[in-house]
Amino acid sequence: MKEGIFYVLGFDIGGTKIAICLGTSDGKIIASTRVGNKDKDPNVVLPNLVKKGNELLSDNNLTTKDIKAIGIAAPAPHDVKKGIILNPANMPLWRNVKIKEYLENNFNIPVFFENDANAGALAEWFFGAGDNVQNMIYLTMSTGIGGGIICNGELVQGTSFDAGEIGHTVIDIDGPECQCGLKGCYEAFCGGRALALRLQNELKNEPENAIVKAAGSVDKIDMIALEKAVRDKDEYALKVWDNMILRNAQAIGGLVNIFNPDVIVLGTLPWATGDLFMKPFMEYLPRFCWEKSIEKVKITVSVLGRSIGEYAGVCVALNGLLASKNKKGEL
Numbered sequence: 001m002k003e004g005i006f007y008v009l010g011f012d013i014g015g016t017k018i019a020i021c022l023g024t025s026d027g028k029i030i031a032s033t034r035v036g037n038k039d040k041d042p043n044v045v046l047p048n049l050v051k052k053g054n055e056l057l058s059d060n061n062l063t064t065k066d067i068k069a070i071g072i073a074a075p076a077p078h079d080v081k082k083g084i085i086l087n088p089a090n091m092p093l094w095r096n097v098k099i100k101e102y103l104e105n106n107f108n109i110p111v112f113f114e115n116d117a118n119a120g121a122l123a124e125w126f127f128g129a130g131d132n133v134q135n136m137i138y139l140t141m142s143t144g145i146g147g148g149i150i151c152n153g154e155l156v157q158g159t160s161f162d163a164g165e166i167g168h169t170v171i172d173i174d175g176p177e178c179q180c181g182l183k184g185c186y187e188a189f190c191g192g193r194a195l196a197l198r199l200q201n202e203l204k205n206e207p208e209n210a211i212v213k214a215a216g217s218v219d220k221i222d223m224i225a226l227e228k229a230v231r232d233k234d235e236y237a238l239k240v241w242d243n244m245i246l247r248n249a250q251a252i253g254g255l256v257n258i259f260n261p262d263v264i265v266l267g268t269l270p271w272a273t274g275d276l277f278m279k280p281f282m283e284y285l286p287r288f289c290w291e292k293s294i295e296k297v298k299i300t301v302s303v304l305g306r307s308i309g310e311y312a313g314v315c316v317a318l319n320g321l322l323a324s325k326n327k328k329g330e331l
């Protein structure tokens, strides 16, 4: 390996599986493995993570001495500072799990912990669409809307590590209720889960509707069914899509004016649908922020796409080391 380049290990924690990835500081994923986590007890999963992590190292002729740090990308809610996974909805047996401490005790190297949306932002910043910029905003738009903000060359964490929760910005005081308890959040308008539930409710007596037909049945309506009906130019679906894009432009336009970023990276839905999203989005954007800031910002879909999970934990490790040095060039 080239001089100055080093290895890190990343753990990307999900409700169905946990990805363990061996990566390098110059952005190569050397090898990866998975540990199943669907309805699993952390008392079983944690030792398995250590076992599989060590196997990954030995399969590549490495030991923990060759690894500079470990990064964990974890779902909310969590205690980022202490590295504790509290009680994520899709991991029913994980309650107050001190995963950072556990991996530290078992690997004896520095372990860094970060929220998974922030980890996605770090992945795009280090090795994706935000490489070489100082100001970047990342949004992942799937079932919910998660975000991460890089400002002046640092991840913005906030006083209690809750910064970057862009999906829970209220954009309409009369808007729909959000699962977070607020009313009119950006996520309540544009999150995949919220939008699907709204359509299922609105179309429950409309079996002939194009979105219902694309889904197969009303209870199966999702963003894929909506996209299909939009591509088939169904009038109702086009209206829903157009309104969703307008709300995205409103929320993201606010970010453009607040942060004046170099790059905004849009993952998941815009990444999957391309121009169908991006074209009308760019047309609506000038209604919500200054032209001079739009001229400066590059708005793009995710570069890492589906492989972002492989980079997430690895980049949490790299950013942990970077933050302790506080300068990207000195890693």
Ligand SMILES: [Zn+2]
Pocket (backbone or CB within 6 Å): 167, 168, 169, 178, 179, 180, 181, 182, 185, 187, 188
């Ligand atoms: Zn909310």
